[in-house]
Amino acid sequence: MKSTVTFGEIMLRLSPENRKRIIQADRFDANYGGSEANVAAALSNMGVPTEFVTALPENDVGKAAENFVRSFGVSTRNSVKKSGRMGIYYLEKGAAQRPSKVVYDREGSVFSKACPEDFDWEKIFENAGWFHFSGITPALSESAAKLTLAAVQKAKQKGLTVSCDLNYRSALWSTEQAAQALAPLLSLTDVLIANENHLKMLFGIGEGGNMTGAESAAAAAEKFGLKLSVMTVRRTLSADDNNFSSILYENGRIYRSKKYHMHIVDRVGGGDSFAAGLIYGNLMDFSPQDTVEFAAAAGCLKHSIEGDVGIFTPKEVAILAGGLSDGRVQR
Numbered sequence: 001m002k003s004t005v006t007f008g009e010i011m012l013r014l015s016p017e018n019r020k021r022i023i024q025a026d027r028f029d030a031n032y033g034g035s036e037a038n039v040a041a042a043l044s045n046m047g048v049p050t051e052f053v054t055a056l057p058e059n060d061v062g063k064a065a066e067n068f069v070r071s072f073g074v075s076t077r078n079s080v081k082k083s084g085r086m087g088i089y090y091l092e093k094g095a096a097q098r099p100s101k102v103v104y105d106r107e108g109s110v111f112s113k114a115c116p117e118d119f120d121w122e123k124i125f126e127n128a129g130w131f132h133f134s135g136i137t138p139a140l141s142e143s144a145a146k147l148t149l150a151a152v153q154k155a156k157q158k159g160l161t162v163s164c165d166l167n168y169r170s171a172l173w174s175t176e177q178a179a180q181a182l183a184p185l186l187s188l189t190d191v192l193i194a195n196e197n198h199l200k201m202l203f204g205i206g207e208g209g210n211m212t213g214a215e216s217a218a219a220a221a222e223k224f225g226l227k228l229s230v231m232t233v234r235r236t237l238s239a240d241d242n243n244f245s246s247i248l249y250e251n252g253r254i255y256r257s258k259k260y261h262m263h264i265v266d267r268v269g270g271g272d273s274f275a276a277g278l279i280y281g282n283l284m285d286f287s288p289q290d291t292v293e294f295a296a297a298a299g300c301l302k303h304s305i306e307g308d309v310g311i312f313t314p315k316e317v318a319i320l321a322g323g324l325s326d327g328r329v330q331r
Contacts, residue, residue, distance in 0.1 A: 002129030003049040003075075004279060005160075007151050008036030008137040009111040009144075010054055010065050011087040013268075013308065019093045022103065028090075032068040033308025035134040035167055038269045041072040042276035042298070042310035046317075048283060051075040053124060053151075055114040057086045062110070072309065080118045084110035091268060094239030100267055104171055112141040119147065121154035130279060131155035134165040138181045139172035145181050152188045161227075161282070163191035165275050168198045175201050191228040191282070192220060193275055214256075217249035228282075230292070232274060232299070240264055244300055246274065248292040255288045257296035260325070262303045273310030274299030277317060290321075297321035 013033050016025035040050040052074050056062035058081040065086065066076050087106030094100035106112070125131070131151065138145035155162050164186060168178055179202045186192060196216050199205040205219045213231045221229035228250050235243040245259040277298025281291030297320040302310040 001049060001283065003051055003127055004040070004043055004130040004132065004283070005051045005053060005124060005128045005155075006036035006040040006132045007053045007148065008034055008134060009087055009106070009109065009140060010034035010037040010052075010056070010069065011089050011106060011109075012061065012065065013089055013091055015091045015093065019095050022090055022092045022101070031307050032065045033269060035136050035165065035272050036132060037069055037074075038272035038308045038310070039132055039165075039276045039279070040074045041069060042273050042302075042312075043279060044073040045309075045311055046276070046280050046314045048280060049075075051078065051124070051128070053119065054079045055111040055118060056081050057084050057110045058082055061086050078119065078124045080114065082110050082114075082118075084108075084113065086110065087112075093266075096238050096240060099239050102171070106140070109140075112144055114147060115143060116147060116150055119151070121151055122158075125155060125158045125160060128155075128158075128160055130163065130283065131160045132163045132165075132275065132279065133185075134167040135178065135182055136167050136169055136172065138185065139169060139178065149185060152185055156188050161190045162188060163275070163279060164189045164193070165271060166192065166194040166198050166202075167271070168202060178202055186224040186226075189224060189226060191230065191278070192224065192226050193230045193232065193271070193278065194220060195232050195234070213247045214249065214254045217247055217254070218252075221249050228278075230278060230295070232271060239267075242267075242303070244270075244296065244303075246292050246296040246299070248288055248295075250288050253288070255292045257292045258323075260296065260300040262300055264303045266306050266308075267303060269308040269310060270299050270302045272308070273302035273312075276310060280314065293321040294318065 013031040014028040040052040087109035090103040092101040217229040231247040277295035
């Protein structure tokens with residue numbers, strides 16, 4: 001099997017203990033995470049050869065982050081090390097009606113200052129079959145946006161399948177900036193993961209009407225020439241409980257997953273595990289229905305796991321996707 005390559009920033013994640021608020025905290029749990037790193041790690045956990053490409057600070061914090069990614073079997077051989085700082089994000093876990101909250105401290109990070117000459121995409125994609133990025137990466141800086149476009153262009157030239165998780169983050173850029181930078185990237189993308197709100201906010205898909213998720217998926221596929229258009233559907237009941245499902249559009253047909261009611265342990269990274277499940281289903285030549293079921297189950301499982309990374313096997317995902325979801329002890 002050819003490798004799957006992901007490209008983006010990994011950050012130090014700091015979380016107050018016991019769901020305290022940041023302003024209450026006198027200590028923080030340390031972890032590492034970032035959308036593309038999470039996807040690579042989840043895929044590697046499922047047996048897919050993966051590589052995460054990034055830029056890291058040339059210090060002990062950068063080495064710790066690299067060790068974290070490599071502990072899941074992910075290659076970092078083409079990542080670069082430079083003098084500078086690592087991005088940080090603070091995660092305040094919500095509870096009941098108090099939502100979770102993220103505070104970014106990532107401006108001026110090593111990754112945001114990376115240059116085109118830092119990465120040899122010809123070499124990176126030599127034995128690769130799939131390339132994945134998210135809308136977070138081009139949001140980090142002008143140079144990061146140029147790097148992402150160069151990577152996507154080379155991936156298409158080399159015949160890789162390109163996937164994008166739209167992942168709009170209003171804390172990083174405006175809708176106008178995002179739409180301008182992402183439109184040319186999506187025109188080169190084969191598989192898009194998004195949600196109704198982001199498609200409406202950025203590209204006006206469904207604006208002024210009552211377009212369903214399925215109609216939004218079809219409209220996105222037509223607008224950007226996608227092979228697959230996939231929607232995650234999340235209904236937030238509280239910070240602790242969400243309903244989650246997904247819709248896949250391919251070749252004029254709609255496929256829907258079952259709906260999961262999730263009691264959340266850790267919300268962050270759920271979409272990344274969903275993306276990993278979607279990529280896995282495609283790599284394994286699952287049917288569209290089995291692919292959307294597998295992806296939704298992978299996303300659901302991640303919400304039960306602490307940290308950013310989905311730690312599960314394909315068998316565990318398949319069991320949930322197959323309908324066994326009562327959580328009974330397995331012996």
